[in-house]
Amino acid sequence: MRRLRKLLIPGVDKKLLVRDAVKTMPELTRRRFITAGTSLGALTLLTGCDVVDSSSAEELLKKVSKFNDAVQAWMFNPDALAPTFPESMITKPFPFNAYYDLDDAPEIAGADWKLEVRGLVENKKSWTLDELYKLPQEKQVTRHICVEGWSAIGSWTGTPLRDFLKLVGADTRAKYVWFQCADKDGYNSPLDMRTALHPQTQMTFKFADQILPRAYGFPMKIRVPTKLGFKNPKYVLSMEVTNDYKGGYWEDQGYNSFSGN
Amino acid sequence: MTSLAVSDHQAETAAPAKVIQPVWVRLVHWINAFAMILMIMSGWQIYNASPLFGFTFSHSITLGGWLGGALLWHFAAMWLLMVNGLIYLALGFATGRFRKKLLPITPGGVIADTKAALTFKLSHDDLSKYNSVQKLLYAGIITVGVVIVLSGLSMWKPVQLHWLVSLFGGYDIARYVHFTCMALIVAFLVIHVALALLVPKSLRAMIIGR
Structure with a gap:
């Protein structure tokens, strides 16, 4: 088995390989791939012909994904807390994970950075890192679950997002808080308001009691233990309180938008 | 004369071969087969993103x-699989099919029928009656089906259903349980299809009922 493993992908991290492979595809190809799955997949095998027009299969899958958003919103209990763990269970080293290499991770100068606050809020002032560090902080040791299936336990410290939203006078009846980040190719992601107001949803400034390193999203990440990892924005530049669904980097490529845990 | 006519009539209605697989069983069986294949093939692709082995x-x-x-x-x-599976379980219990077809399973019967099967002496004359090996495998695969859905649900909603995750001993263990159940289902599928092809009338019964 060990020999087989080496033969498969010698010296290459399989996760990175898969990610790189997907990354190299233009978005259209990635979308087409879903479609290709239809004709190459079970339908063809079972019937010997392409019974389902591929674009209509894709439309159906998208509809079911929207239905799954609704089901998950219905299942979401705003009081259900993600399990917490003792510090001894923290995964070491905690994996760096993104759709790019660590070398390509944003390098943000903390002194120049400001968090922009936009949309349905009373106070649209931008926040410096020093100002944010003065807000009351909490620590959580929770499990980060990746859409790929792996998981890791980490320790994150920061200000509950719901406290910050209150502080800036956000309209918490709005549907989303939409984050824009500094990742290359422009990562962004919408967070439904109920999840934004969850007690464990956090504006994170520290990992394992240390100032958030570049690998994990300096200067600020949003830790959402009730969402899959790809909906935990890093290198945050701005947040916008909005009623509009503005899509997201991964959501637009087909990952389920709610993706709640 | 009259009595003769009546008995003739009875003979006619009794004459068509008895239904071995009722229509609801055939329906849920093929829907399940379709849903299961979709789940397994997409599951393999998901596995590839972060292989356990x-x-x-x-x-x-x-x-x-x-x-x-x-x-x-x-x-x-998963919706097709789960809704169809729930209908199967509900009707299986409600109609008494599980009790009548799958019980009792005795160790002695299983050993005897395994021996008979391996020496090709097992009778398939009455397809409406399962032998002990069939009973064990069918009851087993139904259980595996329940476990794979529960472990899948616990991975899908590890916070909302954290009690279910605890039942499996944690998120990471649930992944292995889910994979193991898949492997068992695939193994079952191989044997199941091979035997259905060896005894074609059983396949016919699952398609047209008799």
């Missing part, structure tokens, strides 16, 4: 093209 599944036998596409398939087909 030192191998991945060939792209030619997976569904969805990439992780995102496979997840769309998996979380769509």
Whole structure:
């Protein structure tokens, strides 16, 4: 088995390989791939012909994904807390994970950075890192679950997002808080308001009691233990309180938008 | 004369071969087969994103093209699998089919029928009656089906259903349980299809009922 493993992908991290492979595809190809799955997949095998027009299969899958958003919103209990763990269970080293290499991770100068606050809020002032560090902080040791299936336990410290939203006078009846980040190719992601107001949803400034390193999203990440990892924005530049669904980097490529845990 | 006519009439209605697989069984069986194949092939693609073991599944036998596409398939087909499965379980209990067809399973019967099967002495004359090995395998695969759905649900909603995750001993263990159940189902599928082809009238019964 060990020999087989080496033969498969010698010296290459399989996760990175898969990610790189997907990354190299233009978005259209990635979308087409879903479609290709239809004709190459079970339908063809079972019937010997392409019974389902591929674009209509894709439309159906998208509809079911929207239905799954609704089901998950219905299942979401705003009081259900993600399990917490003792510090001894923290995964070491905690994996760096993104759709790019660590070398390509944003390098943000903390002194120049400001968090922009936009949309349905009373106070649209931008926040410096020093100002944010003065807000009351909490620590959580929770499990980060990746859409790929792996998981890791980490320790994150920061200000509950719901406290910050209150502080800036956000309209918490709005549907989303939409984050824009500094990742290359422009990562962004919408967070439904109920999840934004969850007690464990956090504006994170520290990992394992240390100032958030570049690998994990300096200067600020949003830790959402009730969402899959790809909906935990890093290198945050701005947040916008909005009623509009503005899509997201991964959501637009087909990952389920709610993706709640 | 009259009595003769009546008995003739009775003979006529009794004459068509008795239904071995009622229509509801055939319906849920084939829907399940379809949903299961979608789940397995998309599941393999999802597995490839973060393999538990030192191998991945060939792209030619997976569904969805990439992780995102496979997840769309998996979380769509799961509804078909789950709703169909619940209907099967409900009717299986309500009609007494499980009790009549699958019970009793005795160790002695299983051993005797396994021996008979391996020496090709097992009778398939009455397809409406399962032998002990069949009873064990069918009851077993139903259980595996329940466990794979529960472990899948616990991975899908590890916070909302954290009690279910605890039942499996944690998120990471639930992944292995889910994979193991898949492997058991695939193994069952291989044997099941091979035997159905060896005894074609059983396949016919699952299609037209008798």
